[in-house]
Amino acid sequence: MSLNSRHLWHFHGGLKLPSNKAISTSKPITKALLPKRLVIPVRQHIGEAGKLQVEVGDYVLKGQVLTRASSYVSAPIHAPSSGKVVEIDELPAPHPSALNTLSVVIETDGEDKWIDLTPLNHPNTKSPTELRQLIRQAGIVGLGGATFPTAVKVNVGPQAEIETLIINGAECEPSISCDDMLMRSYAREVVSGCGLIQYIVSAKHCLIAVEDNKPEAIAALHAIITEKALHTIEVVAIPTIYPTGGEKQLIKVLTHKEVPSDGFPSDIGVLVQNVGTAVAVHKAIRLGEPLISRIVTITGEGVLQPQNMEALIGTSMSELIEQSGGYHKDAAKLIMGGPMMGFTLQTDHLPITKGCNCLLVENTAEQTAEAMPCIRCGACATACPAQLLPQQLYWHASSKNFDQVQDYHLFDCIECGCCNYVCPSQIPLVQYYRFAKTEIWNMERDRIKSDHARIRHDFRQERLDREKKERDEKLRKKKELLAKKKLADAAAKESDGKTTEIDPKKAAIEAAMQRVKEKKAAQQTEKTDATSATESSDEQNTQK
Amino acid sequence: MSILTAVLTLALIAALFGLLLGYASVKFHVEGDPVVDKIDALLPQTQCGQCTYAGCRPYAEAIANGEAGINQCPPGGEVTMLALSDLLGVEPLALDAEHADMPEKTLVYIDEDICIGCTLCIQACPVDAILGAAKQMHTIIESECTGCDLCIPPCPVDCIYIKPVKVEPDTWRWPLPDHGNTAPQAG
Numbered sequence: 204m205s206l207n208s209r210h211l212w213h214f215h216g217g218l219k220l221p222s223n224k225a226i227s228t229s230k231p232i233t234k235a236l237l238p239k240r241l242v243i244p245v246r247q248h249i250g251e252a253g254k255l256q257v258e259v260g261d262y263v264l265k266g267q268v269l270t271r272a273s274s275y276v277s278a279p280i281h282a283p284s285s286g287k288v289v290e291i292d293e294l295p296a297p298h299p300s301a302l303n304t305l306s307v308v309i310e311t312d313g314e315d316k317w318i319d320l321t322p323l324n325h326p327n328t329k330s331p332t333e334l335r336q337l338i339r340q341a342g343i344v345g346l347g348g349a350t351f352p353t354a355v356k357v358n359v360g361p362q363a364e365i366e367t368l369i370i371n372g373a374e375c376e377p378s379i380s381c382d383d384m385l386m387r388s389y390a391r392e393v394v395s396g397c398g399l400i401q402y403i404v405s406a407k408h409c410l411i412a413v414e415d416n417k418p419e420a421i422a423a424l425h426a427i428i429t430e431k432a433l434h435t436i437e438v439v440a441i442p443t444i445y446p447t448g449g450e451k452q453l454i455k456v457l458t459h460k461e462v463p464s465d466g467f468p469s470d471i472g473v474l475v476q477n478v479g480t481a482v483a484v485h486k487a488i489r490l491g492e493p494l495i496s497r498i499v500t501i502t503g504e505g506v507l508q509p510q511n512m513e514a515l516i517g518t519s520m521s522e523l524i525e526q527s528g529g530y531h532k533d534a535a536k537l538i539m540g541g542p543m544m545g546f547t548l549q550t551d552h553l554p555i556t557k558g559c560n561c562l563l564v565e566n567t568a569e570q571t572a573e574a575m576p577c578i579r580c581g582a583c584a585t586a587c588p589a590q591l592l593p594q595q596l597y598w599h600a601s602s603k604n605f606d607q608v609q610d611y612h613l614f615d616c617i618e619c620g621c622c623n624y625v626c627p628s629q630i631p632l633v634q635y636y637r638f639a640k641t642e643i644w645n646m647e648r649d650r651i652k653s654d655h656a657r658i659r660h661d662f663r664q665e666r667l668d669r670e671k672k673e674r675d676e677k678l679r680k681k682k683e684l685l686a687k688k689k690l691a692d693a694a695a696k697e698s699d700g701k702t703t704e705i706d707p708k709k710a711a712i713e714a715a716m717q718r719v720k721e722k723k724a725a726q727q728t729e730k731t732d733a734t735s736a737t738e739s740s741d742e743q744n745t746q747k
Numbered sequence: 748m749s750i751l752t753a754v755l756t757l758a759l760i761a762a763l764f765g766l767l768l769g770y771a772s773v774k775f776h777v778e779g780d781p782v783v784d785k786i787d788a789l790l791p792q793t794q795c796g797q798c799t800y801a802g803c804r805p806y807a808e809a810i811a812n813g814e815a816g817i818n819q820c821p822p823g824g825e826v827t828m829l830a831l832s833d834l835l836g837v838e839p840l841a842l843d844a845e846h847a848d849m850p851e852k853t854l855v856y857i858d859e860d861i862c863i864g865c866t867l868c869i870q871a872c873p874v875d876a877i878l879g880a881a882k883q884m885h886t887i888i889e890s891e892c893t894g895c896d897l898c899i900p901p902c903p904v905d906c907i908y909i910k911p912v913k914v915e916p917d918t919w920r921w922p923l924p925d926h927g928n929t930a931p932q933a934g
Contacts, residue, residue, distance in 0.1 A: 246916075300919035574924075601923070603829065634924040641920035646826060648918065649791065656792035656893045659874040660802070 209439055212459040214452040216588045217444040218621050220543075222416055224380045227502040227509040232384050234513050235526060241283050241309045241517030242554040243269060244296040248344040249351045250276035257307065261288045266318040266493050269307050272339060278352045279342045283495040283515035286311040297520075297539050297553045299546040306554070309517070320491035331403040334488055338403075341487030342494045342557075346479030347371060347382075347448070348540065350558040353480055357403050359469040366472035368406035369457060370397050370481050372413040372420065373441060373448035376541035379561040381498040382478050384511040386413065386420035389482050394427045396481030397436055399488055404474055408435045410457055411478070414447065415440040445543065446619040450475045452588050464615055479560075499555055501527040505534030505564030514555050520562055521551040531566060538563040543620040575628035583622035583632060589615045593622040597632050600639035605646065608639050616640075783811045789830045791822045794873035795895030802873065810835070818842050822852075822894070852912040854892040855899065859884050861906035868898035868907060 246252035253270030257263060263282040270280050290308035295301070326334060339354035359365055370393070374382040386393055393411070401409045413421050424438045441447055441456055451462045453475060460471045468475055476484075479497065486492040495516055502509040507528030514523055520537075524530060538545040540561055583593035592611055599608040613636060622632045786807035793803070798819040800806040809815035810831070817831040818840040825842060832839040857868070857877075864882040876892045879885030899907050 296916070298916045298919075299921070300914070300916050302914060302916050302919060304916055603825075606833070631924045634921065637921040638923050642826075645918070645920055652893070653790070653792035654788075656794070656874050656891075657787070657803070659876075659891065660792060660794050663873065663875050 209437075209457075211439075211441060211456055213442075213444075214447070214455040214588050215590045216586045216621060217446065217452070218586060218624060219443070220377050220445045220624075222443070223378045223502075223542075224383065224416070227378070227380045227500050227511055228383060230508075230510045232388050232498060232511045232513050233526070235515070235518055235523055237284060237311055237313065237315060238515070238518045238522055239311060240519070241286075241311060241515060242294055242519070243280055243283065243307045243309065243517040244294075244554065244556055245270050245280060245305045245307065247280065247350060247516070247556040247558060248278045249349065250274070250278065250355075252305065253277055253279045255291065255307075257288050257291075259288055259291055262286070263288060263309065264316050264318045266320070266495060268340075268493075272352075276352055276355055278344050278354075279340065279493075280307070280516070281342055281493040281495050282309055283517050284309065284311045285314050285316040295550070295553055297548060297556060297559060301549055322491050323488050326399060326488050327402065331405070334399065334403050337488050338484055341483070341492070343480060343483045343487055344494070344557050345477055346483060346497060346557065346560070347477035348544075348558050348560055350556075353476070353484065356476070357400060357474070359404055359474060363469040364472055365404040365406040365469065365474050366408075367458060367474075368397070368401050368404060368409040369453060369473060369475045370400075370409060370411040370478055371448055371450070371453055371475050372411055372417075372424075372478040373453060374417070375414060375443070375445045375448035376543050376561075377445070378502050378563050379500050379541045380502070381500045381511050381560050383417045383420050384500075385482060385498050386417070386478055387423050390420075390423035390427045392482045392485045393424060393478050394431065394433070394436060395489065396483070396485035398433070399484050400474075400476055400481060401435065406474065408437065411436065411438045412441050412453055412457060413438060414443040416443045445621070446588055446617065449588060449617050449619060451617070464612060494557060497555070497557060497559070499523060499559055500561040500563075502561065503538075503564040504566050505531045505536070506562075507531060516557060517554045519551070520548075520553050520555060523555070524551060524562065524564070530564060533566040534564050535567060536565040538565065543624070544618060572629050574630045577628055577630060580627060582625040582627065586621040586625045588619060588621060589617055591616055593632050596639075597630065597635050600635040603639075603642070605639060605643050609643065613639055613643070780808075780811060783807045785834060786810050786831065789823075789827055789834060790820060791827065791893070792874075793822045793893040793895040795822060795893070795897060797821045816840055853894040853896075853909045854887070854889060854912055855894070855896060855907050855909055856887055856889075857885050858906040858908065859886060861904050863904055865903055867901040867903065871898045871901045873897060 245255070251274045254273045255270050256268050262285075263269070264285045265282060267282045268279050269282055272279050286309045288307060289310045292306065292308070293303040294306040294308070296304045296306065298304070323329065323337070335354050335358055338357065339352070343353040344350040345353060345356065372382050372386050372393075374380070397409050397411060400406075411424055413424070415421075421438055421440055428436055428438060439457065441453075446452055447456055450468060454460055454462060454468055454471070454473050458471075458473060460473065462468050462473075463470060483494050487494070496513055497516065498511055499514050500509075500511050501523055506524060507530070510527050512523055512526065537548045537551055538561075539548055539559055540546065540563070542563060542565075545561070545563060577594060577597065579594060581594070584591075587593055589612075591613075595611045596608055596613055596616070599605075599611065600613070616633075616636050618633050618636060620633050623630075626632060783804070784807075787804050790803040790807060796802065798806045798815065798821075800809055800815065806815060806820070810817060817835065817837065818828050820827050821842075828842060829839055831837075862879075862885050864879060864884060866879065866881050866885070868885060869877045869879060873895060874891055874893055876888045877885055877898060878888055894909075894912070896909060899909075
């Protein structure tokens with residue numbers, strides 16, 4: 204099939220942006236030098252962090268597992284090179300929050316010695332489930348930047364039938380060229396990975412979508428496909444419009460289908476994977492190699508020799524920039540990702556992670572222009588590729604109306620930055636949406652926590668009530684028992700009183716009185732005064 | 748005669764509707780006050796009593812009865828106040844100084860070297876987040892602690908301290924851009 208025969212569609216909005224890609228594509232991919240120290244954050248994906256499998260002091264081989272996936276949506280990490288684990292601690296990682304995260308530090312020994320790899324020469328003899336397991340064990344995550352565990356994504360479930368597998372090589376964001384260079388240099392691996400994923404999800408056909416500003420990549424892929432005479436895989440050149448590499452936008456362009464707002468592409472029979480992910484899948488299954496390196500674009504006017512580098516996960520950004528000629532004297536801002544969606548980093552002493560596709564150094568400092576009031580021009584709504592109303596979202600987000608902001612489908616926003624770019628008042632719109640999103644997630648977490656606390660509080664209250672009731676019951680029973688005993692005793696007394704002494708106490712008192720009486724009587728006999736004797740005896744009688 | 752018919756008809760209708768309403772009030776009887784439940788669902792359930800009521804539910808009842816304002820919950824802060832205002836259809840109120848917004852979430856921890864195992868804090872904890880027994884060391888179950896600080900006053904040896912909840916990259920929140928409020932009023 205020829206390249207231009209396929210009918211393509213358009214998504215709403217989008218922008219034509221200067222691509223700025225040529226400066227980093229003049230040189231072939233350079234392999235970064237083996238660093239002395241690798242810092243590997245435990246969590247580099249969406250989902251839960253894995254469980255640590257190593258301790259400080261352990262010697263690890265290249266490709267050895269450092270963590271194991273702890274839950275379904277999780278991914279392991281592996282040692283990118285052989286060496287000694289010297290530290291496991293909270294260390295800085297590339298994240299907009301600039302917070303530290305648990306990381307494993309490896310001091311490399313320079314030998315770069317692999318574990319025993321088990322290549323799989325005939326993947327078609329294995330079941331898709333077994334291959335999915337290999338992908339999972341290799342720690343592969345979406346390398347386009349979203350870093351969602353690939354093993355989960357390719358597990359589409361028994362109901363979903365995947366008609367089209369789309370391999371995303373659009374790379375629509377300006378400045379970034381790592382996917383372009385990957386497709387040029389590793390076209391064979393890309394195609395192999397496509398075939399594997401196609402087999403796993405049993406997709407009828409596979410489209411490799413590449414923007415038409417990358418003719419070399421398209422030619423390279425096309426050559427491999429023709430050579431291998433693959434009829435179900437096709438390279439499609441798509442128009443260069445930002446953000447055509449967005450998952451939903453790409454699906455729209457290629458299939459004219461729209462992903463439902465709260466659904467997944469698999470709901471409409473489509474699965475999208477990045478080209479880098481396809482190569483990682485190829486390496487994991489055919490070679491048995493886990494994901495321990497990636498291609499990073501080092502670019503921008505602030506770097507002297509812009510290029511693409513294949514770097515081990517955990518390599519310090521500062522080393523890569525140094526190997527790319529170092530900073531320009533006017534370098535002012537380091538961005539991870541592209542100019543549209545990336546975020547500014549405060550330091551370059553941060554490790555490369557699985558999701559780090561580009562380091563962009565700009566010579567202009569942070570945009571300090573004061574935002575002007577919104578003039579309701581509507582340019583943002585025209586540009587929005589998700590067909591949202593950015594103005595409404597902005598008003599509601601800035602006044603913290605979190606219910607309304609969701610009514611305007613905030614969570615369909617892909618944060619592409621088109622609205623920011625076109626805004627004549629230079630309002631940082633996406634920042635407002637990010638703020639609203641994290642606030643809403645936080646409220647949701649709080650709600651779950653408070654529901655949990657309510658249940659615990661109610662349970663405690665119930666337990667205290669029950670304990671009190673039980674105590675009261677016990678006390679009542681004790682009292683009853685005592686009363687019964689008293690009654691029984693009294694009854695016993697009555698029945699016993701006729702035959703024997705009534706009470707030992709009374710008997711004792713009486714006995715004592717008897718003794719006193721006797722004593723006094725004895726005294727009386729000694730005394731001569733008879734009257735006093737009779738008086739005293741009278742007294743005693745009355746006392747009695 | 749015709750007036751009698753009219754009176755009888757009306758009386759009959761009145762009796763019929765009376766029976767119907769009576770039946771409905773028994774059949775569709777709602778146990779408790781649903782508004783209290785709705786208010787309670789919005790409160791943070793710290794049971795801290797900073798609203799001057801004995802817990803979240805008593806405060807919810809007080810709001811439902813119109814005895815308490817919607818701005819008395821410091822742990823809930825502005826977000827809870829706005830949610831309450833939304834639910835009850837009343838004007839949002841500013842959080843007064845006495846019930847000011849708490850700047851950050853906290854929880855407590857026990858200095859286990861000092862703890863004498865008196866169990867007083869266990870009795871004070873409204874959500875059973877403290878583990879321990881008489882003359883045994885006590886400890887806070889962090890995932891259950893709501894940060895109400897009710898365990899601090901009863902401690903005879905002052906070994907319970909407040910610490911802020913650690914922010915992870917996962918729970919980190921983007922700040923509101925400080926470009927000044929350039930937004931016109933919505934609507």
